[in-house]
Amino acid sequence: MTLAAKLAPHLPLLRRYARALTGTQRDGDTYVRAALEAIVSAPEDFPRDVDERLALYRVFHAIWSSSNIDVDSEEPAASNFERAAHERLAAITPLSRQALLLTAMEGFSHEDVGYLIDLDPDGVSGLVKEAMEEISRQTRTRVLIIEDEPIIGMDLDSIVRDLGHDVTGIAVTRDEAVALAIDTEPGLVLADIQLADDSSGIDAVKDILGRFSVPVIFITAFPERLLTGERPEPTFLITKPFQRSTVSAAIAQALFFNSTAAMR
Known part of the structure; x- marks a missing residue:
């Protein structure tokens, strides 16, 4: 080889x-x-x-x-x-x-x-x-979680709150995620890409970023769908199953850089 x-x-x-x-x-x-x-x-x-x-x-x-x-x-x-x-x-x-x-x-x-x-x-x-x-000194922010698996959503909620941030809600569909984002204007989004009604977390993020800028971390079991090299890719991408420390590190980095996922 x-x-x-x-x-x-x-x-x-x-x-x-x-x-x-x-x-x-x-x-x-x-x-x-x-x-x-x-x-x-x-x-x-x-x-x-x-x-x-x-x-x-x-x-x-x-x-x-x-x-x-x-x-x-x-x-x-x-x-x-x-x-x-x-x-x-x-x-x-x-x-x-x-x-x-x-x-x-x-x-x-x-x-x-x-x-x-x-x-x-x-x-x-x-x-x-x-x-x-x-990480513990990061400025507190409001985090929207887009995740259709209840156990994973609860785990992410726990990680976010343990870091001192607030959770604005856990959305399980594209429409719910966009509505929550518009209503609460979070300072960070954690997003899965495959949602409950077969809608796409990628599309939800596109819709959200079309309204205001916010750092995004994708957390997915299908990283190959985003790491194609054919279009702008998210700066922060975590593969499932994940470690709590991995999510904590990504949150700190995303807030530090205040990056957005340019999924256009």
């Missing part, structure tokens, strides 16, 4: 992580593309002493840390991209957030994260703790 074939299954997950790290699909994909170009140009330098996914993320982090990227001229503000990336790293995405995303969202062990960001496991644990403390 070629190296490209081995890496292909891991690319959607890396793109998800890159979007969460940078705050936008465009910026995240730019870094992923740069990492792949680095691998193609020097395949002999690709790490061979760890599994392919860990090695892929290692190359990505090397690119992210250096910000040594040739940006496509069609990208807006391309001439300022590297400087902006450094500023983003310093002001928006501290190392603690990287550690939290890599453990809680990507499922890496503390030892693996240490390999990726050049720290020992104890140092990673400290960063994760620091990031979780940041």
